[in-house]
Structure formats: structure tokens, C-alpha cells
Amino acid sequence: MNSTKTTYRITNPFEQLFAEIRSLKSEIVELKESSKEDLSQKLYTKKEASILLKVSEQTVSNYIKEGIIKAETIGRRVRIYHYELFNSLEEVKSLKYKR
Secondary structure (H helix, E strand, C coil): CCCCCCCCCCCCCHHHHHHHHHHHHHHHHHHHHHCCCCCCCCEECHHHHHHHHCCCHHHHHHHHHHCCCCCEEECCEEEEEHHHHHHHHHHHHHHHHHC
16 A cells, blocks of 8 residues: 555645735835936926916916916926925915915
8 A cells, every 4th residue: 555645735825915915015115216206307387387286377377477486488488397386386375375
């Protein structure tokens, strides 16, 4: 008689899930670190600024004329720096609630 022993290895069914979750966490951390972009020199057009602020392009133009948003003119094109846009956005919010 040839006696062969069959051993069954009982494993935790959640081990594989935990391993997958750990690998996903590490991938998410890598993506977050690699996608950091230097926004200090980013320039927006009036259209992009209006989309970000959720107002019309005319409102952005009015804010530029009134001096609420500081913009650079490059030729005939108007560009707004990222920090200027969001700094002025804080000022506009504070003006809105002063009324």
C-alpha cells in the first residue's frame, strides 16, 4: 500500500484581499506624490478662470477692469496667474459677506 498523505493548507481567505489593498494603497500614494504640480507659475485664460470661479467670462473681465483680479496682458491675450486668481477669490468672498 502506497500511503500518500494529502495535506490541506487552511489559509485566511482575506489575506489575498489585504495584500491587494496594501498594493493599491502604495500605488495611490505614488500617484499623489507624482502628480503634484507647481501651480505658482500657472497661467489661466479668462475662459478657464470663469470655469474655475463658476461665473461668466464677462464677470471675470469686469473683475479685471475693477482691479479685483490682477491679470497680465501678453500681446492681446489676457492671462491670470494661479495665485492672483485664488488670492483675489478670497477677497471677493469677503466683500460679498460684508454687504
